[in-house]
Amino acid sequence: MMAQYLALKAEAGDCLLFYRMGDFFELFFEDAKVASAVLDIALTARGEHKGERIPMCGVPAHAAVGYLQRLIKAGHRVAIADQTESPAEAKKRGGSKALVARAIVRVVTAGTLTEEALLDARVANWCVAIGEAAGGVAIAAADVSTGRFEVVEVAAEQVPAELARLSAAEVVAAEGSDWPATSFRPRNEFDSASGEARLKRLYGVATLDGFGQMSRAGLAAAGGLVAYLEHIAKGALPFLRPPRIASAAQAMAIDAATRESLELTQTQNGQRKGSLLDAVDRTVTGAGARLLAADIGAPLMDKAAIEARLDLVQRFHDDGALRESLRATLRSLPDIGRALGRLAAGRGSPRDLGQLRDGLDGAWQLGERIDTLGDVPALLADIAPRLQGHGTLIDLLKRALVPMPPIDASDGGYIAEGYDAALDELRDTGAGGRRAIAALEAEYRARTGAAALKIRHNGVLGYHVEVPARAADALMAAHSGFTHRQTLAGVVRFNAPELHELAMKVTQAGSHALAAEAAHLEELTATALAGREAIAATADALARLDVGAALAERAAEDGWTRPALVDHACFEVESGRHPVVEAAVGKSGERFVANDCGLSETNRLWLVTGPNMGGKSTFLRQNALIAVLAQAGSYVPAARARLGLVDRLFSRVGASDNLARGRSTFMVEMVETAAILAQATPRSFVILDEVGRGTSTYDGLAIAWAVVEAIHEDNRCRCLFATHYHELTRLAERCDALSLHHVRAREWKGELVLLHEVAEGPADRSYGLAVARLAGLPPATIARAKAVLAKLEAGRAKTGGLAAGLDDLPLFAAAAEAQEEQCDAIRAEVEALDVDALTPRSALEVLYRLKGLAREG
Secondary structure, eight states: OHHHHHHHHHHHTTSEEEEEETTEEEEEHHHHHHHHHHHTOOOEEEEEETTEEEEEEEEEGGGHHHHHHHHHHTTOOEEEEEESSOHHHHHHHHOTTOOOOEEEEEEEOTTSOOOGGGSOTTSOOOEEEEEEETTEEEEEEEETTTTEEEEEEEOGGGHHHHHHHHTOSEEEEETTOOSOOSEEEOGGGGOHHHHHHHHHHHHTOSOSGGGOOOOHHHHHHHHHHHHHHHHHHTTOOOOOOOOEEEEGGGBOEEOHHHHHHHTSSSOTTSOSTTSHHHHHOOOSSHHHHHHHHHHHHSOBOOHHHHHHHHHHHHHHHHOHHHHHHHHHHHHTOOOHHHHHHHHHTTOOOHHHHHHHHHHHHHHHHHHHHHHTSOSOOHHHHHHHHHTOOOHHHHHHHHHHBOSSOOSOOTTOOOBOTTSOHHHHHHHHHHHHHHHHHHHHHHHHHHHHOOTTOEEEEETTTEEEEEEEGGGOHHHHSTTSSOEEEEEETTEEEEEOHHHHHHHHHHHHHHHHHHHHHHHHHHHHHHHHHHTHHHHHHHHHHHHHHHHHHHHHHHHHHHTOBOOEEESSSOEEEEEEOOHHHHHHHHHTTOOOOOEEEEEBTTBOEEEEEOOTTSSHHHHHHHHHHHHHHHHHTOOBSSSEEEEEOOSEEEEEOSOOOBGGGTBOHHHHHHHHHHHHHHHOOTTOEEEEESTTTTSOHHHHHHHHHHHHHHIIIIIOOEEEEEOSOGGGGGGGGTOTTEEEEEEEEEEETTEEEEEEEEEESOOSOOOHHHHHHHHTOOHHHHHHHHHHHHHHHHHHHHHOOTTTTGGGSOOHHHHHHHHHHHHHHHHHHHHTOOGGGOOHHHHHHHHHHHHHHHHHO
8 A cells, every 4th residue: 555655645746645545535754744733633653664653644535625725725735646446346356455546636736726615705716827938928827716717928027017916826837947936847838839739729729819819928828827737637627718818018017016015905914804905895796806806906908998897887876776686686696607617627516506507597687687778888788698598508407406406416316306207216216115114113113022123224234123232132033034233332233134125125226316316417517518608708797797886886885986087197186085094994983084186297296295194105095096996997986086097007105125035125115116217107107105214314315306306307107206305395496297295284282183184385394203202202202302303403504404405406317418428438438449559557547537537527
């Protein structure tokens, strides 16, 4: 047995191996030590290997899913080695000592789960592959629980942003690559030519042109992903719909740092609660929740597509009765997308077929309801036909299945009475036999006088007679008609000819009935899977309906408005609110203070000053979130919104570090700021908070000053820039598209009152000491700080302060031009040199000339 185990373990590689032994999955050696620690189960030992005891632990096979869930969550992969024959078959094949054959039937990984118990119903589960070919990079992503499959070609530097968007459960890449993957596979699996052949074979087509134009990198990524899924599933490839070919340019570009800063779908500690998604989500189905998360994670750049989503939301927003009726129906429907995924992966159950029946039937009814509405938005008109068209399958499943089919098919009972006359007859035979056994039990009691006599059944003896030990003598008699089978503590068991005959009838009828039901289950599954593309389209249509109605519900709750989208770069918001903060403030009974924001081509950069806790960061973030919601196709938390599309969104707000990569808080801030300056375009939207605060005052002010100038002169994007450097307000005199704003605050009787209102003009001061007093600094410390501040301010009055002399400094573009001229002079001097002809003395003279040029610059 151990030789068989070791061979399977070698095949499993770095996976934990679940080795089936009877009713348990056992783990040995290091696997046992790891599993026992994660699962908190006993670690034992058995036998010896190379002179040492073999560590082992085990989990019951019937409860394996729960243990798998904990192991996968802990970051492990698990190979399932199951028995491929019964002990009886093994004995027939090789005699009484033959070892039962086992094989790895599946590898369970975080990105390839389909079981309901292992998945979060409201979260997509992406398995991602990164491919490279012909100088390009692409990402292929599949959610095998629903069959979604998409391929996106990206620039190499965009890969982290795409992985963040997908929040991938598992990432696969070719061996030897530097991508941040969780698994690496042989490089030949990521060859674009073999990837193309693999996709053609998977979909049974001669050309992939019907799927759209796929690059060589896309073929490499898609082929690598399919190869990995084939390896994991051991040949039973899960359901994959035809790949959707996408471009990164189709969605608003949002890098990983911005997603984390804005907490779009999860907070910075990884929780859904407290995120924008949590504040917006009013979906009533798991599929709807997954689609809403995808929409928020990838806001659209296609104005027509955004307007189509907004039209759908408006239809439900304006008709409350329709919205409530539709949501009530959706709430009662099962998740047919994931039920289909389980059936296609060969892990389906009778209940999954029942869910298809009920879900498709409910979808049909919704389609009929939509048909009666008359004039409907284009997206709703497109959805309606996909809700119908499954009448034959629905009718078949209604006739074939009981109203509530079980999860476990092994005990039967899921095929409805009347569907198969032969099956009904077998069931009647079994039921009649069981009634006859009950009558025989009464007869045996009367004949033996043993009132406690019972006819029982177990897996070893089958049907048998059981009596207390004190009543066994009568049945032990030679002519009693009973044959002794087993003596246990307190009871004795017997067999009898009449019971044996009846038991045979019952057992044979039951086994034949189970076989008949299993055959029907296989046929019904095959029939359902024949229409899987159409079923998946219906699942998508239900999800889109749910999202549209949910966003309408959210808008109606708090008076959100439909944003007006325009083609030029503007950002006009009246009474905008932060949806997450507003919800939190509302719970405490307080009112959120709404604020306006008006950015345009001539007023595109707001410099916002004011005290800590005054609401600067909230103001910055709420406007970024309004842009995300608008382009995701949602109403927005404002009285009015008029927005130009945002191609790239950047947020540099809050302090964080990455010590694992050797980056301090300030280094992270500079890296993120550098990315903004390198990538932001005139159509981008940028929010920056406290740039330069992580270093010395002079360095920080200098950096902040230069960043503001660069954004104004070079990037020319819409930007909200919050700062405590009041010296930056001088830039308003030199930057024509920069305006000054502040969050209002007042001191009243020595106490700071934060008004959370954004007003025009600079703040009169920082109120830092007042905030320190609110935070609880000791009075003596506050008094000392006041004295120091008075001295500093007196010095500033004499010298002009930190920004003295900056008024004469040329703007960013002019300074860069002067620097370039200096560089050109030095470059010209160097290029004119004949290096081979230089003597040591002349070389020294050249160095002096170059130094002089540098000094003049």
